[in-house]
Amino acid sequence: xxxxxxxxxxxxxxxxxxxxxxxxxxxxxxxxxxxxxxxxxxxxxxxxxxxxxxxxxxxxxxxxxxxxxxxxxxxxxxxxxxxxxxxxxxxxxxxxxxxxxxxxxxxxxxxxxxxxxxxxxxxxxxxxxxxxxxxxxxxxxxxxxxxxxxxxxxxxxxxxxxxxxxxxxxxxxxxxxxxxxxxxxxxxxxxxxxxxxxxxxxxxxxxxxxxxxxxxxxxxxxxxxxxxxxxxxxxxxxxxxxxxxxxxxxxxxxxxxxxxxxxxxxxxxxxxxxxxxxxxxxxxxxxxxxxxxxxxxxxxxxxxxxxxxxxxxxxxxxxxxxxxxxxxxxxxxxxxxxxx
Numbered sequence: 369x370x371x372x373x374x375x376x377x378x379x380x381x382x383x384x385x386x387x388x389x390x391x392x393x394x395x396x397x398x399x400x401x402x403x404x405x406x407x408x409x410x411x412x413x414x415x416x417x418x419x420x421x422x423x424x425x426x427x428x429x430x431x432x433x434x435x436x437x438x439x440x441x442x443x444x445x446x447x448x449x450x451x452x453x454x455x456x457x458x459x460x461x462x463x464x465x466x467x468x469x470x471x472x473x474x475x476x477x478x479x480x481x482x483x484x485x486x487x488x489x490x491x492x493x494x495x496x497x498x499x500x501x502x503x504x505x506x507x508x509x510x511x512x513x514x515x516x517x518x519x520x521x522x523x524x525x526x527x528x529x530x531x532x533x534x535x536x537x538x539x540x541x542x543x544x545x546x547x548x549x550x551x552x553x554x555x556x557x558x559x560x561x562x563x564x565x566x567x568x569x570x571x572x573x574x575x576x577x578x579x580x581x582x583x584x585x586x587x588x589x590x591x592x593x594x595x596x597x598x599x600x601x602x603x604x605x606x607x608x609x610x611x612x613x614x615x616x617x618x619x620x621x622x623x624x625x626x627x628x629x630x631x632x633x634x635x636x637x638x639x640x641x642x643x644x645x646x647x648x649x650x651x652x653x654x655x656x657x658x659x660x661x662x663x664x665x666x667x668x669x670x671x672x673x674x675x676x677x678x679x680x681x682x683x684x685x686x687x688x689x690x691x692x693x694x695x696x697x698x699x700x701x702x703x704x705x706x707x708x
Contacts, residue, residue, distance in 0.1 A: 409579060410579060410641070413572060414482055414546070415546045416546070417569075419564065419568060420569060421486070421489060421568070422499070422550020423553055423554045423565050424565065425554065430496050430500060433496055439623060440500055443501040443504075443505075443614075443634050447480055447505050447614075448512050450610055450613045452516045454613075455476025455520075456473060456476070456520050458472065468659055471659040472602055473520050473521055474643060474646050475606070478509070478513070478638045479505035479506050479508065479509040479638075479639050480501060480502050480637055480638065480639060481641070483637045483640075484633045484637035485499060487637060487678060490678045491629050491633060491678050492681070492685075493629045493633060494626045497627055497631075502634070509642075594658040594665060599662060600665065603666040604673075606636075607669055607674070608636070610632075614631050614633075614635025614636060617631070636673070636674065637670055638670070643666075644663050
């Protein structure tokens with residue numbers, strides 16, 4: 369028995385009761401020039417960004433994380449412990465129906481995404497730990513995603529078999545290959561590193577704005593159908609809980625502040641592209657309905673909350689440095705006055 373058979377009656381209700389709205393949803397599956405543009409731009413942006421992030425990494429530090437994997441182990445526990453459990457608790461607390469609960473759980477069980485690397489850089493995190501963690505979580509997803517979906521989705525027979533291994537492999541390749549290029553540039557041509565980083569971050573900023581505009585245009589006719597209080601609330605709370613608990617767990621395990629900030633970003637940021645792929649494989653569009661757009665809503669809150677945390681950290685840095693300098697100068701003056 370597969371997912372389509374289980375939800376045949378739900379699909380019938382969708383097709384009969386919401387025929388006009390499903391006509392719009394069906395357009396999301398149809399290939400269009402705009403969809404192709406978004407897909408190509410996403411891949412190009414991801415590749416260029418990961419090259420620039422790879423330039424921040426050092427081979428010796430990567431080796432250190434792999435041979436002393438305390439930080440990676442804590443990050444993995446946070447990623448695959450906190451997020452799936454958070455998704456499950458929110459779905460239960462808000463009494464979501466089967467379709468909504470399954471979609472939220474799929475998002476919660478996804479590995480960390482490439483956005484975590486970008487936000488880790490912005491929040492002055494440990495980039496070596498960030499990239500190693502993203503890579504390890506992607507590898508682990510091959511085994512842990514089916515297991516976690518099986519545990520949390522007992523009522524969704526066949527869902528644990530719907531994980532697209534090809535999609536996970538592609539996401540892993542899009543992370544590893546450009547990163548390897550960036551690491552090579554930083555190792556063999558370190559003089560090029562500042563230019564590559566500056567150009568990469570500039571392209572990232574521009575592309576994110578363009579992608580946001582194109583995504584809104586592509587989904588404007590059906591986006592309102594997914595903007596329900598329980599869905600918006602879940603999309604807002606999940607990343608925030610991930611950021612906070614990820615940081616708290618790191619502090620309790622006595623990691624330094626830089627590693628704690630990195631694990632916070634890694635925990636709260638999910639691989640949204642992979643989430644889209646899994647939902648597409650697991651459910652026909654007439655069954656999933658407007659919940660097909662849940663990853664887009666989640667990504668919006670994920671980025672907004674991460675940017676807010678980055679802003680708070682930058683403000684803290686700006687006010688902390690002058691205060692420390694003033695305190696240091698005051699101590700020096702006091703010592704001079706006390707001298708005979």
